[in-house]
Ligand SMILES: O=C(O)CCC(=O)C(=O)O
């Protein structure tokens with residue numbers, strides 16, 4: 486993959502391309518996404534009650550790309566021009582196709598994403614997930630399920646991160662809260678959803 490070193494020491498593939506977009510390009514993308522995406526405060530059903538997720542989210546994709554995430558069925562909004570453009574560039578770099586993107590907006594250091602794996606069956610076995618970061622930098626932490634080994638990555642404005650192979654089955658990842666003063670960060674995770682009832686797509 487891209488002749489980059491695999492940062493995962495074992496059980497999966499993880500590739501980091503710092504500065505995939507220049508600071509100028511990334512700043513422009515950030516402004517457009519911040520303004521244009523239909524950011525909303527989502528709720529998930531955990532331990533018998535509805536709780537707000539600690540960030541804003543938006544889900545875009547091809548009409549077939551339904552996706553259950555944290556117990557919620559996401560119906561994708563149609564691609565915006567900016568998202569289409571980013572999708573094509575990420576597809577070219579990854580030599581892979583994506584039919585949907587989950588956008589996350591972390592407004593400050595108090596916003597976060599809890600430990601999880603993107604291992605839903607709609608993503609198929611060993612999904613390739615491409616993640617773009619815009620805005621302030623944040624730490625993404627991986628933890629191996631069996632050994633407990635940790636791997637920390639600082640994701641900065643314009644970075645591309647690719648997760649592939651067995652990574653989602655063997656490791657979990659989280660974006661922890663931080664007490665450091667943080668400006669907002671936008672993250673896009675491009676995914677390929679296999680439409681239910683269409684295992685060949
Ligand atoms: O914000 C990030 O970098 C992580 C996002 C993530 O893990 C996800 O959307 O599944």
Ligand SMILES: [Fe+2]
Nearest residue numbers: 601602603658
């Ligand atoms: Fe994830």
